[in-house]
Amino acid sequence: GNMARMPSICAAPGCGKPSWNGMPGEYCSRSCRPSDGQAACPAPGCGKPSWNGKPGEFCSRSCRASGAPAICPTPGCGRPSWNGQPGEHCSHACRAASAGVGIAPVSLDKYA
Structure with missing residues (x-):
């Protein structure tokens, strides 16, 4: 089947926006990405x-x-x-x- 791929969701808890590149584990933006030092x-x-x-x-x-x-x-x-x-x-x-x-x-x- 030709199932349409759903974009991966931002990894920030509670965000829900698509990740910036559509890949799992990514964030939607720099503001959602944790600073990690x-x-x-x-x-x-x-x-x-x-x-x-x-x-x-x-x-x-x-x-x-x-x-x-x-x-x-x-x-x-x-x-x-x-x-x-x-x-x-x-x-x-x-x-x-x-x-x-x-x-x-x-x-x-x-x-x-």
């Missing part, structure tokens, strides 16, 4: 996961437009990025640490 949107009071799961990235264009400072993506840093742009680090030392190179021998005093 993903980085949070840096906009004050938001708390939603960033759009791509990376630190320093916002959850949406509206949060990015809110003017919240972009945060250094180095885990545990929390300082503003050097140029205010998302995904940029606060210092050469944080950039080196994030790249897995190890912390460069740079004084962070001038960045404080």
Whole structure:
């Protein structure tokens, strides 16, 4: 038989919308997908996961437009990025640490 395939439903409890790609176990949208330790949107009071799961990235264009400072993506840093742009680090030392190179021998005093 040629039975029409029903789209799979969003895996979020109680949602009921079709999953984004029609596959079982998937969610309908980023907002339904659990954060699973993903980085949070840096906009004050938001708390939603960033759009791509990376630190320093916002959850949406509206949060990015809110003017919240972009945060250094180095885990545990929390300082503003050097140029205010998302995904940029606060210092050469944080950039080196994030790249897995190890912390460069740079004084962070001038960045404080």
